[in-house]
Amino acid sequence: MNFDRSIKIAPSILSADFANFGQEIQAIETQGADWVHVDVMDGHFVPNLTFGPPAVKAFRPHVKTVMDVHLMISPVDPYIQAYADAGADVLTAHVEAGPHSHRTLQAIRATGMKAGIALNPGTPAEAVEHLLDLTDLVCVMTVNPGFGGQKFIDMTAKVRRLRQMIGDRPVHIEIDGGVDPSTAPLVAAAGADVLVAGSAVFKGGSVSNPSVYGDNIRAVRAAAEGVLN
Numbered sequence: 565m566n567f568d569r570s571i572k573i574a575p576s577i578l579s580a581d582f583a584n585f586g587q588e589i590q591a592i593e594t595q596g597a598d599w600v601h602v603d604v605m606d607g608h609f610v611p612n613l614t615f616g617p618p619a620v621k622a623f624r625p626h627v628k629t630v631m632d633v634h635l636m637i638s639p640v641d642p643y644i645q646a647y648a649d650a651g652a653d654v655l656t657a658h659v660e661a662g663p664h665s666h667r668t669l670q671a672i673r674a675t676g677m678k679a680g681i682a683l684n685p686g687t688p689a690e691a692v693e694h695l696l697d698l699t700d701l702v703c704v705m706t707v708n709p710g711f712g713g714q715k716f717i718d719m720t721a722k723v724r725r726l727r728q729m730i731g732d733r734p735v736h737i738e739i740d741g742g743v744d745p746s747t748a749p750l751v752a753a754a755g756a757d758v759l760v761a762g763s764a765v766f767k768g769g770s771v772s773n774p775s776v777y778g779d780n781i782r783a784v785r786a787a788a789e790g791v792l793n
């Protein structure tokens with residue numbers, strides 16, 4: 565996984581057909597997804613339950629790009645090795661999930677995975693300033709985590725501040741929640757490069773009508789890239 569700051573679209577499979585993950589992953593990748601975003605929720609850190617390591621392991625053979633696993637769980641550390649074994653490429657933990665994010669990021673990197681740190685909308689950029697040398701990705705939540713299909717919360721000032729703090733480090737800024745062609749330009753202009761989109765990618769499409777996914781991915785990408793040229 566080489567670092568670059570081009571716009572990457574990471575569909576969240578939280579909006580996919582849960583009875584058909586293999587084909588859904590293949591469809592979004594064939595239709596232009598750069599990464600595949602997997603939302604892990606524990607019913608404790610967030611009020612919803614989704615996948616665990618066995619599901620991530622089952623997704624692995626279908627993902628040909630980058631499997632980007634977002635842990636909305638607490639605690640994190642006891643499960644890091646299980647997600648490495650399951651085949652995650654990027655593993656992101658929340659800075660609010662425990663008192664030892666520094667240790668968590670070191671433990672993630674020690675497995676060979678890329679390490680991400682996520683911030684809830686209420687958490688300031690400064691909460692991760694001391695972690696920037698240990699992280700490959702900062703995920704800025706633009707909804708309160710737990711569910712797809714929520715309204716975008718404007719975090720562009722936080723994204724700008726983070727990009728300034730990151731400087732020339734090779735750190736991605738990922739945006740997660742309510743990303744669509746109307747919100748993507750705001751965050752791209754502020755310095756984000758990885759755009760997670762669930763509803764905006766999967767709406768109107770299916771594995772038997774996958775070109776809609778392609779249209780949706782292209783619409784988000786074009787809106788984001790449009791402000792960079």
Ligand SMILES: O=C(CO)[C@@H](O)[C@H](O)COP(=O)(O)O
Pocket residue numbers: 576578579601603634707708709710711712713714740741742743760761762763764
């Ligand atoms: O992590 C989350 C929600 O907690 C996200 O990944 C959502 O799944 C994105 O969905 P949309 O807001 O794009 O529908």
